Amino acid sequence: MRDLRDFINACEAQGQLARVRAEVDWNLELSHVAKLNEERGGPALLFENVTGYGSPVLTSACTTTARLALIMGLPKDSSLVELMREWVRRAPNKIGPRWVETGPCKENIDKGDQINLLKFPVPKIYPRDGGRFFGTAVYVVTQDPDTGWLNLGTYRLQILDERTLGTQFIKGKHADLILKKYAQRKQPMPVAAMIGGDPLLFLMGAARLPAFESEYEFAGALRGAPIDVVRGETVNLPVPAAAEIVVEGEVDPEALRPEGPFGEYTGYYSGIGTTPRHFIKVNCVTYRHNPIFWSTTVGRAVTDTHMTMALTYGSTLWQELEAMRIPGIQSVYCPPEGAGRFLAIISVKQLYPGHAAQVGTAAISTEMGAYGLKTVIVVDDDIDAWDLPRVLWALSFRFQPSRAEFIKRGRSTPLDPSLPLDSREITSRLIIDATIPYEWKDKPVPITLDEATLRRVQARWGELFPNGAAGANGHEAAAGNGHEAGEALAPAATPM
Template structure:
């Protein structure tokens, strides 16, 4: 349920764009823009400057507009989540964690889904009729799927999975898909392979943007992302059952590509400028990918195409990874019942996945190690993380200036560092040799003052009463606006010891 009175409920890209417009963070590009490089270059430069979301209304050779930069600022993620736009990434992640730790909400099946308004039959399918961008000069072609997701179903249990796996156009009716080994789409594909059957699939563009956030989140196996989207919205997501593939699909999507994936049919795909800021470096012929043979495309009337620029930080990809990994790690630590967790944060600048910071209120010797060990063993933290930083409770995990201060003052490399030699890695990590990316090492940097120290360093604090006076007299000093002091008092003054 929305906590922001300015924003109407969001259930598709159109209502999300309207909400962004109401908040003044949406820009329509009227000039003609080329889908080859120019569109991505404009978006990237705009994102570097923390500019607004963009809707390209005049894409060369196309009538369909392209929406980019949906989530490049915390404000826009907050708007999508129907939360207060002033919340930080940490605060938004906490809300996410709280909502998804409560109760999942099943989707509602509707008749006459808007996405069925137009049906392009197999013989008329041409993926290049959609304004899929070509992002960077060394990319292998046009990528249809960046801000979208693949829908698959477990043939044994009926579990529906939504997974964001990028998709390149490989032919008029052929869409590639980079489903990295161990992802849920890969689980499903292997089951079809064992049965000797083709897998029904659908690639979705648009619809409620909460589903894109959910589909790029490490949700546990056998959990439908529609239920997660419902939990985040506080109401059911509207879906329908496809009469072609039998898959459960989002009713308000803009465009859905439907077809079958033969686990035995692999093709060269890529290269693609990855979120790491590098190409994977794999020889495309040695690393072929499964493909969708398209049987039909359904779309809303006047559809909107949605894309993200990927590439170097910070863009939508890093923001999405930052919020969803922060939220799921927080969720993991809550469900593991690790005490004292104040906040958790995967910085977007570190691509939203390789480094994580956790803040803890220490209650026993070794507590900070307990937190680091739990992160290392968690569903989210075991995969791709290279660095874990632990700070004390007085520092928020996303307050980078103070995280640096803790590393400068509460940290001794010999005492505070541990290196774990082997952890699960991602094949996209450019910090590892291209031919050896299965396993990565991991560093734990404990920037807390040890709980057991009897003689702790004496920290500088300010006088509470005088700070209160400064706050009260703020405007008398000639400063305008509301005094910022109240929010600072807990950090700048000695913690109050409650008298019994």
């Protein structure tokens, strides 16, 4: 899969794409169709007839695990955790981008008076949004002027006028760190913002890789092949050759313009009215013929932003725990309902006293966890991190509030609606150790089924329930009784 068109074709071949041929207005109507579609777990949508425009809009690309699997080149019935496990497995083998002479992103080159961001069918998503957001499924490349570190980050971009994009580089995000370096030098920061290309690049933009790591190299690791890049026309930055649209420009570190508001993935606005923020002065736009404009929806869970972040934030948390060489991590799950970032569940096979506590404190000190992660739940290895009924079971019967760790101060996000609007820089955190303490000599005695009786009962299932009333092989009967997960369930779930 090299570009967005390959992805669209692959979705279509799997029956995971709907073409909307009827006319739809970019002003609210398109986003509302997408949002309702996403709430029903519907397909990716390609709007082919947007009022006043000749080129299409793609939405809902990442709303389901099946389509995230497609992007990662994995079977469509993979679970989110399987995608994350594979992400962590592929992560170490970084492959840098490959420079090529030219590519389809150069099919059209607009400079000077030709530049007009409103040439593209940019949706307005919610009524109270401050305008039309060019950048949602976008990724922005910047480069550290001292070290050459190339960063890709997904930051929303609002159309302020035909040649200006408002930005929101939240403090400490990598574009913000790099912009500070340009501020010291009193120079504008060159940037390029891309839509399209390998859809993995959007996931990379949203991934919480540590500073000084290049998302381009990481994309190479996940894809198992280099990303082909060409040089920008007016910026000395690599841009994906197969991108649909590339916006090149510069950010003046001293200049601000009103930006926002924007309906966020928390289901709330993160501020009242506009906020003065940095902006991109656009110097060149290059794009393919019939460029596909890719947009995400946001708002209350679950949208493709939530699914994207559940995969990318969860994977980077898991990967960083592995990089710390903490043994015994079985699985990590950051539920999409929490946008993959406010709540993390980690399953660990404990090997020594305090191991579960180490996992909890490590999680909140990773690049991902140190930013806004509020609650960590650590469970034993007999519970899968994504198995929420079992996690609730552990919270009820293994967790003891006096063993929770309360941390008063940590880096927060301005998006968190649980904090007052004027003080969202610092958050508290809670680490819930819902494991059975390793050092306990006398551990709670689990109830187990009798193996021989279990097998006999399973063999008689058809005779006991000739109408199939209680499930095919007794699985449901065993699953409902709350026995020790690994022990009772495994044999019952085995097909006879």
